[in-house]
Structure formats: structure tokens, C-alpha cells
Amino acid sequence: MWQQFVERNKETGVKLLSVAMDVQGPAKALPYVQKTKTTFPTVVDVENELGKAFNFKAIPNGIFVDEQGVVRYTKFGGFEIRKPEDAQRAEEWAKGKASAELAVMSQAEAAKGMKHPEALEFYDRGLVLYREGRVQEAVALWRKVIDVEPDNFIVRKQVWAVEHPERFYDGAVDFAWQREQMAKGQ
Amino acid sequence: MAIERRSITRVGDPAPDITLTALDGRRIGLRDFRGSRLVVFCWASW
Numbered sequence: 001m002w003q004q005f006v007e008r009n010k011e012t013g014v015k016l017l018s019v020a021m022d023v024q025g026p027a028k029a030l031p032y033v034q035k036t037k038t039t040f041p042t043v044v045d046v047e048n049e050l051g052k053a054f055n056f057k058a059i060p061n062g063i064f065v066d067e068q069g070v071v072r073y074t075k076f077g078g079f080e081i082r083k084p085e086d087a088q089r090a091e092e093w094a095k096g097k098a099s100a101e102l103a104v105m106s107q108a109e110a111a112k113g114m115k116h117p118e119a120l121e122f123y124d125r126g127l128v129l130y131r132e133g134r135v136q137e138a139v140a141l142w143r144k145v146i147d148v149e150p151d152n153f154i155v156r157k158q159v160w161a162v163e164h165p166e167r168f169y170d171g172a173v174d175f176a177w178q179r180e181q182m183a184k185g186q
Numbered sequence: 187m188a189i190e191r192r193s194i195t196r197v198g199d200p201a202p203d204i205t206l207t208a209l210d211g212r213r214i215g216l217r218d219f220r221g222s223r224l225v226v227f228c229w230a231s232w
Binding site for chain 1: 194199201207219220221222226231
């Protein structure tokens with residue numbers, strides 16, 4: 001559907017960058033992208049660099065950046081091209097809608113970030129361990145992030161995906177299982 | 187381990203100078219889009 005957006009708005013010159021937030025790397029994101037040919041790039045944010053820079057904890061997100069590289073709009077969580085209001089916002093942005101109005105709209109979508117002072121440290125240390133192959137120790141640290149930041153779904157879902165890959169990567173994502181996990185306080 | 191205090195990017199701030207790897211192996215940075223309006227869409231397979 002983003003491909004359709006890009007094609008519809010080709011004359012505006014708007015650019016799209018698709019970012020897969022997947023700590024386990026490009027191999028996980030690839031099947032989702034290969035299904036449709038796209039004329040925009042898809043990158044993989046394996047170390048949650050965008051999440052840390054913007055302090056967002058939920059996806060899907062929209063971030064609009066202007067020609068000078070200034071951020072003009074953000075919506076963290078629930079931003080989808082299939083939603084009329086999000087599609088409209090993206091189209092208006094492509095067509096050159098005034099930045100001030102978008103900034104006001106962004107304030108209504110204020111990001112919730114990692115408030116607990118140790119959360120970021122646990123997260124970063126977990127990432128180092130994960131890269132070293134010390135997966136269980138990494139997960140233990142990431143669970144500490146979830147303990148102090150229970151609404152951080154990026155980290156929670158990464159832990160689930162690492163511990164239960166069969167629920168995420170073998171076909172359809174098992175959302176019923178995810179709901180069970182939440183009910184169990186996992 | 188000391189944590190660097192880093193500032194959070196908000197609307198009105200310059201976009202962070204982040205470069206990520208595309209599925210075809212290319213390195214793509216947010217800076218590469220200067221001169222155009224950009225929509226960044228973050229999602230996940232989970």
C-alpha cells in the first residue's frame with residue numbers, strides 16, 4: 001500500500017523510507033518485503049537507533065522530515081497507510097502542507113519514552129550481549145527493561161520474538177499467543 | 187558503564203544523522219534525503 005502511495009504522489013517528489021525495527025536482522029524482515037516490488041528502500045534498524053533517537057516505544061510509526069532535514073511530524077504507534085487519516089496526512093505532507101499545522105498535530109501524538117533511568121542502560125547492555133551470542137543473558141536484561149517500563153512494546157515484542165521465533169517467523173504472526181502472554185504478564 | 191545523556195529528537199529538531207543497512211546491503215542515511223520531503227515509516231515483522 002505504501003507503493004501505491006509513492007506512485008500516486010510521484011509528481012510531488014516525496015521520498016519514502018521503510019524501516020523494519022528488527023533486532024534479529026534483515027533476514028527476518030526480508031520475507032515481508034519480497035512479496036511486493038517497491039521503488040522505495042527498506043532498511044533494518046537492528047540496534048533500535050531510531051527508537052532511541054526519538055524515544056518511541058510503539059510501532060508502526062510515521063516520521064515526516066522536510067527538505068532541510070528538520071522533523072515536522074511524528075506519530076508513534078498506530079500509524080498506517082491504510083488508515084484514512086494517516087494516508088491523508090502523508091498525502092498532504094507530500095503535496096507540501098504547511099509544517100506548523102503538522103507540528104501541532106504531532107503534539108497530540110506525543111511519544112512516550114523510556115522514563116526509568118536504568119532502562120536505557122539495561123537495553124544497551126542487552127544488545128551487546130545479544131551480539132556476542134549470549135542470548136539468555138541478553139533476554140534477562142531486556143526483561144529488566146520490561147519490568148521498569150511495562151508499556152515498552154518494542155522491547156517486549158523483541159524478547160518474545162527471540163524466545164519464541166515460531167510465533168513470529170513461520171507464517172502469520174500469532175497475535176492470539178501474544179494476547180495470552182500479556183494476560184500472563186509476560 | 188557510564189550512560190551518555192543524549193537528547194531526544196522532537197518535532198522541530200533536525201532529524202538524527204542515522205545510517206542503516208538496506209535489504210540489498212546498501213547503506214542509507216536520513217541525510218541522503220535532503221532536498222526532498224521524506225516519510226519514514228517504521229514497522230516490524232512482529
